[in-house]
Each structure stands twice: as structure tokens, then as C-alpha cells.
Amino acid sequence: MSDKRVKIISLLLTSCMLLFTQVAKSTIDSYQFEDPEMEARFQQLIFELRCPKCQNQNLADSNSALSMDLKSIVYEKLISGETDEQIKSFMKQRYGDFILFDPEMNRDNAILWFGPIVFLCLILIIFIRWYIRNRVNNND
Amino acid sequence: MEDNVGTKSTSFKNFFIVSLFLVVVAGFYLLIGQDKTILPSQLIDRTVPKFQVEDLLDNSVIRSNTDFEGQITLLNVWASWCPACYAEHPYWEEYAKNKDVVLVGLNYRDSKSKALKFLKEQGDSFAWNIFDQNGRLGIEFGVYGAPETFVIDTNGKVLYRHVGVVTPEVFESIFIPMIEQIKKGL
Structure with a gap:
């Protein structure tokens, strides 16, 4: 096969491959901060807040429309001088504890915090009672 | 002993x-x-959030939270970009026959032209529609997708939020008993 023919075939193959490529597009958020400390708070908040729509992602990672809206709200509230707690409270009032990646302990989730300890204690009690009874029986 | x-x-x-x-x-x-994909609404047993947002069909009309008072309302969150809303929409025509409730639409994060086209093609069984173009009212209601439907009593208090399509089974088994319950209390 001549060099020229190889070049033409290569060119055609490359053109075909290019036809099937996709353009990767992502939106870049443009939140402007004059104060670097406020920007750090913004980054921390969108890291800690969960996207209610795409539940395994935080606001920072999610590109869903709802996440964009919530990020804008975080930004607006920071600029207007609200504290981190006020912003988290705003989100919690609308989406519940679920929106916090690190949920606070309350009456509803107390069993998840204390359940394992109670569970372990119960297992221990059952085991100790069984052990003592077995020992008494063996001694008899 | x-x-x-x-x-x-x-x-x-x-x-x-x-x-x-x-x-x-x-x-x-x-x-x-x-089911972690369904978030409990934070509005249950609370009155609807205060708002003033324009009507979808007539922007000279401002809709507000007080519009829910004195009637039993089913507030349906819908959008022209939501495939499930197309599946759900024909049911609302049936549900509109129930004269005990007022059906209200909340057009969520949509463009006006697409929303109007949706209503023209799919039909409009809603008494009125709120035009929540930027989705901020949706956030006040804790909306995280469409469709969602809220049952609101005559005092403007939210009793229930259904996430997903309100099928006739859901309407009969959940919504009708709730509507009857509200009527009993009147």
C-alpha cells in the first residue's frame, strides 16, 4: 500500500472518529467575593450542605438546578451578613436535617447515636448471664 | 416459694x-x-410560607399565601421540563370533578412560553397557577423535584406532601380520606 493511500485512510478514519466524539461541557460558578474569609465560609457551607435532589452529593459537587439555586441562596445570605448557623437553619427549615451531611443529634435520630451502645450492652449482659449460668451448672 | x-x-x-x-x-x-429518596416535608402542620408571586396566565394578578384560606387546596408542583408531569396531568382533569377541593398549580422553574404551551396542549384543570420562574417559592415549600403535591386545609395549613405522580390509587387511598377528614372538622 502506498504512503499516500495510508495517509488518506488514516485521515478518513480520524475524521470518522471525530464525528463520534462528544463535547464535555460544564458550568463554572462565578461567585465573586472580596473577602477571602467569606469565600472560605462559602466553600465550607456548600461542602457541608447536601443536595436534596441528588442525595449522595453535596452542593459543591452537584450541578442540579436545585443545587445551583441553593448555592445562590448561600451566596446571597453570606453577602447580606448572615451567619453560618443562620444559613444552615434556613436550609434545615425547608429540607430538614437531611440537608446537613453531618446531622445534629435530636430526638428523632437519637437511636442511631445511642442504639449501637445499647445494643452492645445488651449483648454483653446476655453473654455474661449465659456465662455465669453455665459456670454454675458446670460446678454443680 | x-x-x-x-x-x-x-x-x-x-x-x-x-x-x-x-x-x-x-x-x-x-x-x-x-425510603431515603423521599424527604419528609418540613411544612407538615405548618401554614404555607408567606409569598407574593405573579399568576402564570395573568401577570397583573398577584397570588399570595392568603389565597389558600377558606378552601381545601391541592397544590401541584409541575413543569414543562418534567416528564412525569405529562403522565400525571391527565389525572388532574378527573380530580377536578371533586368539588370539595380547589386545584392549584405551581409552575416550577419554567419558562412562561413553555409552561403556557404545556397547559394549552395538556389541558388546564387548575383554578389558577402560580408562576415560580426562578424556583425560589419552590424552595420555600421545600420542593426538590416535580411533580409534588401538597394538601392544604382551609386555614392554609399543610397536611401532607406527596412526592411523585398522584395516581388514581394515591388519590383514592390518601387524598380522599384526608379531604373527608378536613370536611368533618369544618
């Missing part, structure tokens, strides 16, 4: 330990076994 008391006390202790064990396991099961 003493042996009898001792046996009773031991079996009570065993019963108590087993019961506690079962309660802990049941608690875990209930909390971990919940």
Missing part, C-alpha cells in the same frame, strides 16, 4: 432484656429501612 419468686424475677429480667433488644432492632429497622 422462694424458688418460685426467683424464677418469676429471672423470667421477667429475660423478658425485659429480649424486649429491649427487639425495640432497638425495630428502631434501627424503621430508621434505616426508610
Whole structure:
């Protein structure tokens, strides 16, 4: 096969491959901060807040429309001088504890915090009672 | 006699330990076994948030939270970009025959032209539609997708939020008993 023919075939193959490529597009958020400390708070908040729509992602990672809206709200509230707690409270009032990646302990989730300890204690009690009874029986 | 008391006390202790064990396991099961894709609404038993947003069909009309007072409302969150809303929409025509409730639409994060086209093509069974173009009112309601439907009583208090399509089964088994309950209290 001549060099020229190889070049033409290569060119055609490359053109075909290019036809099937996709353009990767992502939106870049443009939140402007004059104060670097406020920007750090913004980054921390969108890291800690969960996207209610795409539940395994935080606001920072999610590109869903709802996440964009919530990020804008975080930004607006920071600029207007609200504290981190006020912003988290705003989100919690609308989406519940679920929106916090690190949920606070309350009456509803107390069993998840204390359940394992109670569970372990119960297992221990059952085991100790069984052990003592077995020992008494063996001694008899 | 003493042996009898001792046996009773031991079996009570065993019963108590087993019961506690079962309660802990049941608690875990209930909390971990919940469908995490459905978020509980934070508005339940609270009045609808204060708002003033324009009507979709007539922008000279401003809709507000007070518009829910004095009627039983089913507030349906819909959008022209939501495929499930196309599946759900024909049902609303049926539900509109129920004269005990007022059906209100909340057009969520949509463009006006697409929303109007949706209503023209799919039909408009809603008494009125709120035009929440930027989705901020949706956030006030804790909306995280479409469709969602809120049951609101005559005092403007939210009683229930359904996430997903309101099928005739859902309407009959959940919405109708709730509407009857509200009517009884009037």
C-alpha cells in the first residue's frame, strides 16, 4: 500500500472518529467575593450542605438546578451578613436535617447515636448471664 | 416459694432484656429501612410560607399565601421540563370533578412560553397557577423535584406532601380520606 493511500485512510478514519466524539461541557460558578474569609465560609457551607435532589452529593459537587439555586441562596445570605448557623437553619427549615451531611443529634435520630451502645450492652449482659449460668451448672 | 419468686424475677429480667433488644432492632429497622429518596416535608402542620408571586396566565394578578384560606387546596408542583408531569396531568382533569377541593398549580422553574404551551396542549384543570420562574417559592415549600403535591386545609395549613405522580390509587387511598377528614372538622 502506498504512503499516500495510508495517509488518506488514516485521515478518513480520524475524521470518522471525530464525528463520534462528544463535547464535555460544564458550568463554572462565578461567585465573586472580596473577602477571602467569606469565600472560605462559602466553600465550607456548600461542602457541608447536601443536595436534596441528588442525595449522595453535596452542593459543591452537584450541578442540579436545585443545587445551583441553593448555592445562590448561600451566596446571597453570606453577602447580606448572615451567619453560618443562620444559613444552615434556613436550609434545615425547608429540607430538614437531611440537608446537613453531618446531622445534629435530636430526638428523632437519637437511636442511631445511642442504639449501637445499647445494643452492645445488651449483648454483653446476655453473654455474661449465659456465662455465669453455665459456670454454675458446670460446678454443680 | 422462694424458688418460685426467683424464677418469676429471672423470667421477667429475660423478658425485659429480649424486649429491649427487639425495640432497638425495630428502631434501627424503621430508621434505616426508610425510603431515603423521599424527604419528609418540613411544612407538615405548618401554614404555607408567606409569598407574593405573579399568576402564570395573568401577570397583573398577584397570588399570595392568603389565597389558600377558606378552601381545601391541592397544590401541584409541575413543569414543562418534567416528564412525569405529562403522565400525571391527565389525572388532574378527573380530580377536578371533586368539588370539595380547589386545584392549584405551581409552575416550577419554567419558562412562561413553555409552561403556557404545556397547559394549552395538556389541558388546564387548575383554578389558577402560580408562576415560580426562578424556583425560589419552590424552595420555600421545600420542593426538590416535580411533580409534588401538597394538601392544604382551609386555614392554609399543610397536611401532607406527596412526592411523585398522584395516581388514581394515591388519590383514592390518601387524598380522599384526608379531604373527608378536613370536611368533618369544618
